[in-house]
Amino acid sequence: MAKVIVYPPTSMILYDLVERMGHKALVVSEAVRNLVTASGIESPPLNVTPEEPKKGLRYAAVDVPSGVRGRMALIGPIIEEAEAAIIVEDPGWLTGCSGCSRTNELVRLLIRTKGIPVLDLSYPTNDDEAKVFVQKIRTFLEGLK
């Protein structure tokens, strides 16, 4: 079972397909869960403490907007954990954790420079493309340890 990061990191389809095929999908909701359900709430409502921007500094410089660093505090550790990646370009809607274009560029760059196997795809627009979409993901995931 490999740890596969998916982009967009909030994608339902990619999370489902990766888990369905026996691998662990790395998504941002796990990082969010750790923050929002922590028993000792230091900084309500989302429990983002000064430690989070510090984590983000590992991936983005101090003059980069705080929103990028804050998002990278969640997504950066997931990228470090990843053993493979599936990237879907031009997703229709990206909001919340995935709603920052600069962060998304940085996320894709860090994934590509990590040297892990990467599958690049586009969202399907018809049945034939959907079959190819699923088949490519299946073949890619079967090739992972």
Added chain:
Amino acid sequence: MLVTKYVITSSESNILPSDIAMKIYGSKYIVTVKETCFGVVINGEEEVINALVKEIRALDPAGIFIKDRGFPPGDPRRCRGRRGGGARPGFYMIESESKMLPMISRALASEGIVPVIPKKKKPLPIKRLEEIVRNGLS
């Protein structure tokens, strides 16, 4: 550790969110269930949720999709009832991807030959466009 998952049904699936909710109510598992318009949200211990997800998926393997969620169901920080209405931030992504679920379901259900898709036409390279303009003007 408590985890939360979305169980989302494809619009072409014969399984309704209420069917899934009734299945969970009738199961041996102790979980929290919230029925929504697109499926259900379930919350419980990780092992319990993983086992339950397998049973739910068996209802319609190609038509039921699972997604992880950070916030527990009904969390006042996300629940629109407490925030004065409006969709919560993550709904737009689910709504966008839900439109593709019937296609993905049919692709998962079909075991046939994968079709060959012709390559999409690329836009005209800028240098070629410049050549055409120059030739046209000269």
